[in-house]
Amino acid sequence: xxxxxxxxxxxxxxxxxxxxxxxxxxxxxxxxxxxxxxxxxxxxxxxxxxxxxxxxxxxxxxxxxxxxxxxxxxxxxxxxxxxxxxxxxx
Amino acid sequence: xxxxxxxxxxxxxxxxxxxxxxxxxxxxxxxxxxxxxxxxxxxxxxxxxxxxxxxxxxxxxxxxxxxxxxxxxxxxxxxxxxxxxxxxxxxxxxxxxxxxxxxxxxxxxxxxxxxxxxxxxxxxxxxxxxxxxxxxxxxxxxxxxxxxxxxxxxxxxxxxxxxxxxxxxxxxxxxxxxxxxxxxxxxxxxxxxxxxxxxxxxxxxxxxxxxxxxxxxxxxxxxxxxxxxxxxxxxxxxxxxxxxxxxxxxxxxxxxxxxxxxxxxxxxxxxxxxxxxxxxxxxxxxxxxxxxxxxxxxxxx
Numbered sequence: 001x002x003x004x005x006x007x008x009x010x011x012x013x014x015x016x017x018x019x020x021x022x023x024x025x026x027x028x029x030x031x032x033x034x035x036x037x038x039x040x041x042x043x044x045x046x047x048x049x050x051x052x053x054x055x056x057x058x059x060x061x062x063x064x065x066x067x068x069x070x071x072x073x074x075x076x077x078x079x080x081x082x083x084x085x086x087x088x089x090x
Numbered sequence: 091x092x093x094x095x096x097x098x099x100x101x102x103x104x105x106x107x108x109x110x111x112x113x114x115x116x117x118x119x120x121x122x123x124x125x126x127x128x129x130x131x132x133x134x135x136x137x138x139x140x141x142x143x144x145x146x147x148x149x150x151x152x153x154x155x156x157x158x159x160x161x162x163x164x165x166x167x168x169x170x171x172x173x174x175x176x177x178x179x180x181x182x183x184x185x186x187x188x189x190x191x192x193x194x195x196x197x198x199x200x201x202x203x204x205x206x207x208x209x210x211x212x213x214x215x216x217x218x219x220x221x222x223x224x225x226x227x228x229x230x231x232x233x234x235x236x237x238x239x240x241x242x243x244x245x246x247x248x249x250x251x252x253x254x255x256x257x258x259x260x261x262x263x264x265x266x267x268x269x270x271x272x273x274x275x276x277x278x279x280x281x282x283x284x285x286x287x288x289x290x291x292x293x294x295x296x297x298x299x300x301x302x303x304x305x306x307x308x309x310x311x312x313x314x315x316x317x318x319x320x321x322x323x324x325x326x327x328x329x330x331x332x333x334x335x336x337x338x339x340x341x342x343x344x345x346x347x348x349x350x351x352x353x354x355x356x357x358x359x360x361x362x363x364x365x366x367x368x369x370x371x372x373x374x375x376x377x378x379x380x381x382x383x384x385x386x387x388x389x390x391x
Binding site for chain 2: 072073074075076077078079080081082083084085086087088089090
């Protein structure tokens with residue numbers, strides 16, 4: 001930081017200032033206010049939604065894996081030419 | 091898939107030696123003197139995509155899977171063997187997957203109806219078939235549309251039921267029966283003089299060429315005689331099991347009058363008949379007859 005960017009007055013004030021001591025009750029009040037405001041919201045929106053979406057996606061993927069082999073088609077090994085007119089049966 | 095085939099083939103009609111014998115039909119004549127009517131399986135496999143190409147002596151069929159990857163391709167060849175037989179064979183297409191083993195070529199009689207198993211369900215092993223008929227340019231051929239479900243052969247001795255049957259000739263209502271007839275063999279006498287017997291068990295003169303389409307709200311037996319396609323629509327299931335079935339059918343008497351045709355709704359009758367005249371086909375009626383004659387049905391032993 002060069003000379004022009006330094007604020008000597010602010011540096012002096014910061015050096016002279018001590019933060020107030022936090023009382024136990026104030027700390028508990030701030031912590032409970034934080035939890036009340038942020039933690040439930042984080043859990044509702046930012047935590048459970050992705051978890052639920054991932055679970056749904058995993059369920060769908062599992063279902064597709066289980067269903068697909070039964071509905072997918074593949075070429076037969078050797079086709080038969082079945083002449084229905086001669087009474088041949090599939 | 092079947093719906094795409096006529097469109098694809100119509101687009102390539104100039105390549106065809108003789109064009110379409112009937113509007114919307116996949117009937118082709120080739121330079122080698124053979125004719126082929128081909129119908130791809132109309133199954134519930136929307137993940138597959140198909141393309142067709144006409145060859146000088148047959149048809150090329152290409153199938154891709156849901157990721158557009160080549161899945162299967164083959165050429166179907168029809169070659170005359172003398173003047174009274176035709177040879178059907180399958181060959182691979184360069185750069186495409188093919189069957190592990192090609193089917194042995196078969197010599198067929200003109201008008202023979204053939205099924206070829208092309209695909210199978212990986213989980214169930216149920217096979218799905220393409221339907222085709224071979225002949226010469228003057229051989230009457232008309233394939234019944236393939237059902238959406240994989241076909242099964244009906245159990246011998248199963249009871250058939252034709253309830254409030256409405257008979258259609260080439261899609262035009264021709265006769266009806268307001269009763270319900272049941273039996274292992276049911277004979278129908280048509281107003282055109284033709285008589286046919288549907289059966290759940292084989293016997294002399296019977297051919298395994300009729301199909302029953304199952305499904306909720308729709309049940310019909312279809313079969314063809316030459317270039318006439320018959321459909322018997324019923325109010326109740328014809329076979330007492332869900333699914334699509336192959337039945338035995340026997341022609342007991344030939345029709346004495348040609349089938350009627352009807353001008354499609356919204357189409358000018360004079361223009362439609364002009365097209366039919368160019369194709370050498372009889373004129374169509376403007377309105378189907380409201381009073382249908384009786385379709386006689388009875389059980390035979």
